[in-house]
Amino acid sequence: MKTVNINQARELLLKGEVVAIPTETVYGLAGWIYSEEGLRKIFSTKERPFFDPLIVHIDSIEKAKNLTTDWTIVHNVLASACWPGPLTLIAKKHESINSLITAGLDSVGLRCPRHEMTLKLLASIDGGLAAPSANKFGKTSPSQADHVFEEFGDDVSILDGGACEVGIESTVVGIEKNQDQWKVLIYRPGHYTAQTLQKILDDNNIKASVEYAESPVAPGQLKHHYMPNIPLVIVGENFNWDQSRSLIENKLSQTIKTPIMWKISTDPRIASRELYQDLRRFSQHGHDLILIKRVSSQNTDEWLGIWNRLNKAKTFEISDSLTLLE
């Protein structure tokens, strides 16, 4: 594994190289926002299509303001309460932001990650670092330096900051205003839930509603994403292998020999921390199918980020009545 220290990471980034950086959510594949070469390398290394916009990482609200043109009171209140932390705020982009980062959109996603090493790195450079998750496009995100090495080998230098504490990507929000009423739209669920953001806004006397929504502009939220190397099938709470086996094998066109029933933690914070690590581990441990039960008690706000990832990582889903749900 090619590891670097903060100074070496900085030198590489300023030269137009990419470096994997630790954050509290997942490892990012970073390029300096003012290096077109570095930005291009993010896309080529990940095999990521250009239509999927990147998140810019900064170490202060000041820098976020300098990179945007409509930083509102709502941006400020949410950033003050949640940064450094797993919240990405979308705002109109400053003209200095390369359109490779925004996929040609006029807005940019910004976040200040909660990781000491990456904050030091960010403080040492102008502007910020564009960084998508450090995995091949569509695959499981990396929550440890080893995972980045599994994805890219020695092609990518890694700033090793240990295991990621949150484990799933940041909550992404857009902010709109209709007359006097603010609207905070959650495009990607994560650690910060609608309830938590609503409380922050209420406590700051801001009249706003927080809702989950599809991003109207960023088609980055594809149906299949985060996929492990072996199939993942979501099943009902009363799942029975003998009854379901032929349906699953037919649908996968494969005989299953070593399935594993995945039991995630009942604590959503631990479940999210272990999510991607488990997904990777099962295929390495010789399993040929991962099964997970859709548990009705997990149909709550705090589980939304986790189930959003599972729904996209799945190959398909079957109900207890053996109905196939794509």
Ligand code: TXA
């Ligand atoms: O936790 C995270 O956010 C991690 C770490 C590395 O910071 N990064 C991450 O980046 O998840 P990525 O590229 O996997 O996710 C970026 C997503 C896009 O797919 C899109 O959904 C949303 O963020 N996004 C970025 N810019 C946007 C914009 N201008 N408008 C709407 N959505 C945007």
Ligand code: MG
């Ligand atoms: Mg990603």
